[in-house]
Amino acid sequence: MAARARRHRRSVKGRVWAGVAAAAAAGVAVAATLTTSAGAAWTSTWNVSASGWTASDSPQVAVDRQGDSLLAWTACDQSTPGCYYRVQTRVRTAAGATGAIRTLSPDGAAVSFPEIASDDTGDSAVVWQQDGHVVGRRVAASGALVGPLRRLSTSGPASGAVVAVSPAGTAMAAWTEIRDGSRYAVARRLMTDGSLGVPLTLGSAYGEQPAIGVDRSGRFVVAWVRGGSEVVARRISSTAVGGTAVLTSSIASYAGFGSVRVGVDRDGDAVISYHSGGGERAQQWASRWSRTGTLSAPLRISASTDNVGFAHALATDLEGDSMIVWNRLNSGRPELLGRRLSAAGTRGTVVALGTGERPDLAVDDDGDGMLVFQTVVPTSTIPYSYTKTTARTFTRSGGWGTARTLTSDGGAPQAGSRPTARFTVIWQRVSYPYTIRSVTGP
Template structure:
């Protein structure tokens, strides 16, 4: 894959602040349906003691019209880390982690395309503690919620629960019979509702598929064997329209001190494909994201721990691995592609004086090129985005104003 000039796409819209000017807002999440209608979510905290915490959502139409802001977390909660997933019609599921009472739990709530709020549901059990949920939904709105569960004996376990479009939930399921220090799981769902779930547990990366009819595959070890002093972490997953998936993950090599980026294909029934090393040997990979179009062409993006480079690579549906491309300088990338593989990468960059964080973006082409980096905000952090079926994206990020921190949004390119 080569680095090319920016394709002739329209410019991004002017950034709009969607959060309150009198609260501190963080942790934006973005979900976009196939036509471009969007649900935005973020957390806010009051600026004075006693502090009040809340989780909010706001809808944005495909033409850019903003709806009213709605608080969706119950009073007394301390919500964190929201995630959003939309079905084809714009009906959404929002999940988050919250401390309430004396423990951490995972909560979920539906928001219809017309703005109607469903009830707040506790997805995890009252004990033990639950953290860092992920969510994915199929075209009709049936969703899967996954999270990490930490128990009193010190072990951590990957968990999953179905959240159906009619508002009912399935049982809480433990994804493996053995776990020691399981990392946060990730989930992706194809158009028919078949899912791929991946997670790390110290010395291995595991993957498991779940069909739309509720059939689980065996737990597969997707990572190569390694020394006990090395380790794996941070599984990320993506699937095409047929359920063919990929799991991307970091491998820590104690001998060299480097964390390399690896990937492995996973079939719809859980069979494992080719294992690949994706990052250069000199990279110390910190954050990575992966996305697939409907035909199985995959893009992987990662940053370095020292934030001196942001790299990308493409893997075609036939298994051809493109060259490593440097998109720019920065960290915390996010990525979305449309049905045909056109998309956008966003990340947190720095201005020329390296004094202020910026929001950078580059176009992904289905033909195998990346556009050059462009700045869409001169002041911002923690960008997140999602794409329509035809490649338009909505991007949200945190911005520091004079007194408070807010959430800004733009669309394009």
């Protein structure tokens, strides 16, 4: 995640007890067990995409402050020649009512990687890659499309689109595009009526996907990799684009930086997490950039002995406390680790979360949240593996709940939250026809 403004959180009441001594002896804490209230429950899993359509690997979900969700994905109608993919969305209310499926992209276009975000009342923005450019549309809280399809990028090829929406509804998209052989990070507003702001060229870029977040007053933070050798960030208010902050000047990275994520609290204090490559060990880092412009020294999140993978997730609550989850190889298997980072910059205990990859995080207003991830499980029979999606809740104090398998046939999960710890998860079935599915809980 890039950390998105739509993700919120709530308190989960429960008991936390000690972990296993063997893991503690290895220098990594075992996740504590969390007992949720007896009234907590998951809804039935339901099919989001249409029967007869086959989806691709990019489901997304955004949840507003009433608990209504907008779900987005790409899929194609198998009954049509060529089975070209289209970006589609669907609303599901907090009460469980589902809206009609809407198609946002034109027939025959080459589309991929939709990203979505919602404001407080459910008005949303959807951006994606289409025919070498970045495009976007607004979607009303009812699910109806607002205004025409808009081309956001100014040159091509353009890729890596991300989006955040302010509480009042202004959307800001950011991406990387190529002009005259050079790459640039660019941002642009997409208004509630579907009209566009002017393109904002933020600076040179390396080609990595940027990250974006927004505070409660509508100030955006965009972070990206510049030149492969540093991570930088800028703030964008309604009237100005701030100066560039260089976050990584004190870190040596022989193979460059990547996998940038942004979390922003209610007042505009930002946490930017990223991966450093090369040298003896790849590492996971985080930088804290206050709303007044004070930049703290980078914090090493992973252990110095770990060889960290690129997949990681960041979520920041309204008070500025964050959860960071990343992966490393353990005996050839991807293992997920988690760590709390307080608003004051205090790093919590590293917690081993089990085998998994493609993590995503959602948090509520108070800092309680959910991690979702996929795990490829080997088997002794054809096809010799299956992919499952797992969810784990965590508390604002850093206690972790037990793992819950949401499906044994699904991956690429994403999660969103209401203001009070009720989470909506979306994933794609791994078996044909790759149906998009969703569930809400606990």
